[in-house]
Amino acid sequence: MGLLTREYPPDVYGGAGVHVEFLARELRPLVDLDVHCWGEGRTDGVTRHRSWSALDGANDALRTFSTDLSIAAAAEGRELVHSHTWYANLAGHFAKLLYGIPHVLTAHSLEPLRPWKAEQLGGGYALSSWAERTAVEGADAVIAVSGAMREDILSCYAALDPRRVHVVHNGIDTALYRPDHGTDALVRAGVDPDRPYVLFVGRITRQKGVPHLLRAVRDIDPAAQVVLCAGAPDTPEIDREFRDLFEELSRARDGVHWIPRMLPRPEVVQLLTHASVFVCPSVYEPLGIVNLEAMACGTPVVASRVGGIPEVVADGTTGVLVDVDPSDEVFEAGLARALDSVLGDPATARRMGEAGRERAVGEFGWDAVARRTVRLYEEILKEA
Known part of the structure; x- marks a missing residue:
């Protein structure tokens, strides 16, 4: 399966990136996993994509869409794709349509509930909102990272069948995050x-x-x-x-x-x-x-x-x-x-x-998060 994301180590700056980092680690022993993220170059199991150079200096939303096209093209041959954040959701939607495969989407936040993003993206906020709505409403399954998030998703996207929205909480690696008394x-x-x-x-x-x-x-x-x-x-x-x-x-x-x-x-x-x-x-x-x-x-x-x-x-x-x-x-x-x-x-x-x-x-262990996620993949593939 293909895991589609903007952030991936070493380029992690927010909670969604942390989520993808640890989810990928736990998924690798369970599924045949390829990660597609932003950046340049390829390492074992990770392919990085950058926007079309002709769009250098263009609105960030347009540059995101061009990166999504690259990711979607590279997802050929995957049985299922799983996208994270609006920066990669459209890539998952394109792959679903192009290859006839299921698209699972994890919603880490929702554009309609972040109107201040217009300050950052200008008119690109209308594009990011369109991309998110299109991907969410077209996804085979939407994962909410909390019960409150599930309610927000169904409130923002009333056309979405509630049966397609599943709660899988974020996790934490308590071996890495543990008290360190050094100073x-x-x-x-x-x-x-x-x-x-x-x-x-x-x-x-x-x-x-x-x-x-x-x-x-x-x-x-x-x-x-x-x-x-x-x-x-x-x-x-x-x-x-x-x-x-x-x-x-x-x-x-x-x-x-x-x-x-x-x-x-x-x-x-x-x-x-x-x-x-x-x-x-x-x-x-x-x-x-x-x-x-x-x-x-x-x-x-x-x-x-x-x-x-x-x-x-x-x-x-x-x-x-x-x-x-x-x-x-x-x-x-x-x-x-x-x-x-x-x-x-x-x-x-x-x-x-x-x-x-x-x-x-x-x-909140990541091993449990990964197992719940894989069970969802298996259910979606059975229905496909």
Whole structure:
């Protein structure tokens, strides 16, 4: 079968890329797998595709479509294709039509619920929305990464038969994501290992709620550091907004650290392990793998009560959930209160971290995710 994706190691920058990386690893012993992703060159079992050079400088949506054409052409001979995100969904749809094979689609987010993407893509947002709708409505099976995501899919795409939408949660490798009590990564980043800190790890996007976080942490416990492992801004506008808020925060309190690059996984694990609390202020999140990563490292989580996050973070047990109020000020005040409540009660924070690790190990292993996915492939192929 063919696994179609934009992100694949070493070019992983978001949760969908993490999902594909570990799903592919677990699928290889179970199926004959070819991965098709963005990039250049070919290695064993992985073919990378780039957009048509004549479109260099064109709208990103058009360049995506040309990459999808290349991926679809290379999928010849596969029995089934499985695409991830709108960047590869159209390739899966083309392959389905061209070769008469089933197309399974995993929805990691939905374009209708991300209107801020118009800021990034301009008119390309209309194209990305069309591509997603076409692929979702034409797919033989749609995988939702959470129960909340399934409801969103059926709400956005009413023409879709609910029987074709299946929930398979994201997973976590708890052998890779586990407590690491070394401090060398903290020292390199300038973080004081002897002071508590709040940690954010994610992209600088509207979806991830980073501006809300930068305003929320202005008045939290002054003893706490704030560590932002944040990069890959969607647009120059959100980049400028982030930088302005970061500079303002740095003037208001000490111990504010920004790590603007993607760190190697072992360094992220160490940062997660030592954090007093991990914060996920997303305004939209189908599941949120990063919360699982924090939990697997034994760290309590403060997160927005949106999308699939409540299916991962058990409120009051593995962390604290905060309602995304229509008022930014109320949401940000809620984040601040939740962060202070965890920072101010180390014993409860420790119990939450231990419960988070136990929950990650017991309920979200990638081996189980892969087996459920293969069973779905087998059901679809029987029906084909």
